[in-house]
Amino acid sequence: MTKTLDHLDPALLATRADAIADAARDLAAFGWTPATSSNFSMRLDDGLAAITISGRDKGRLGRDDIMVVDMDGKAVGSDSRPSAETGLHTQVYKRYPEANVVLHTHSRTQSVASRLFANEGRIRLEGWELQKAISGYTTHESVLEIPVFPNTQHMPELEAQVDAWIDSGKPLYAYLINGHGIYTWGRDMAETRRHLEALEFLLGCELDLRRLSP
Numbered sequence: 001m002t003k004t005l006d007h008l009d010p011a012l013l014a015t016r017a018d019a020i021a022d023a024a025r026d027l028a029a030f031g032w033t034p035a036t037s038s039n040f041s042m043r044l045d046d047g048l049a050a051i052t053i054s055g056r057d058k059g060r061l062g063r064d065d066i067m068v069v070d071m072d073g074k075a076v077g078s079d080s081r082p083s084a085e086t087g088l089h090t091q092v093y094k095r096y097p098e099a100n101v102v103l104h105t106h107s108r109t110q111s112v113a114s115r116l117f118a119n120e121g122r123i124r125l126e127g128w129e130l131q132k133a134i135s136g137y138t139t140h141e142s143v144l145e146i147p148v149f150p151n152t153q154h155m156p157e158l159e160a161q162v163d164a165w166i167d168s169g170k171p172l173y174a175y176l177i178n179g180h181g182i183y184t185w186g187r188d189m190a191e192t193r194r195h196l197e198a199l200e201f202l203l204g205c206e207l208d209l210r211r212l213s214p
């Protein structure tokens with residue numbers, strides 16, 4: 001059955017679109033969304049999410065740059081093309097019912113770290129106080145693993161890699177895609193931004209350590 005927006009409160013969509021645009025403007029100002037890269041979404045209900053339209057300048061989003069998709073990534077009530085990476089967003093909503101926001105950015109730090117750690121397939125973070133910015137982490141002594149998946153333009157391949165990591169029982173709070181960027185999520189926009197900002201900081205610290213260590 002074709003889904004419609006009939007049962008969706010337009011005020012809810014407008015609020016979510018504004019929240020996405022506000023966050024995107026800030027992240028773009030940090031320089032993390034160069035050249036129309038990056039994509040952002042928020043869950044609307046069990047079956048729908050608001051997501052950025054493909055190819056838009058993420059630093060200048062308005063309500064018209066956000067559309068609705070179902071959990072199969074299909075456009076609902078719009079002829080626009082959703083983000084090319086919509087499948088990675090809906091995957092998070094399907095795998096993590098508590099997740100309501102997904103943020104994907106392409107910062108220089110994220111991009112360089114993904115290349116540097118690609119051979120190891122993961123970045124192991126340990127000993128950093130800021131790990132506690134990730135929900136569920138209460139001490140710098142814990143180990144926070146961020147996988148680095150090979151990049152591909154074929155989303156089902158990427159989704160399969162993410163599924164395999166989750167199915168192996170390992171915790172997943174974020175992942176890098178090699179030469180591409182980072183995906184992270186959370187219960188609300190504040191938590192998700194905290195995750196993203198902490199990870200950006202931690203990846204930068206790891207890069208500095210590699211640069212400075214003899």
Ligand SMILES: CSC[C@@H](O)[C@@H](O)C(=O)COP(=O)(O)O
Nearest residue numbers: 035036037038039054055083084
């Ligand atoms: C402009 S290059 C980056 C894109 O290929 C992609 O990785 C990206 O993040 C943005 O794609 P989009 O389709 O606008 O959501």
Ligand SMILES: [Zn+2]
Nearest residue numbers: 037038180181
């Ligand atoms: Zn991307």
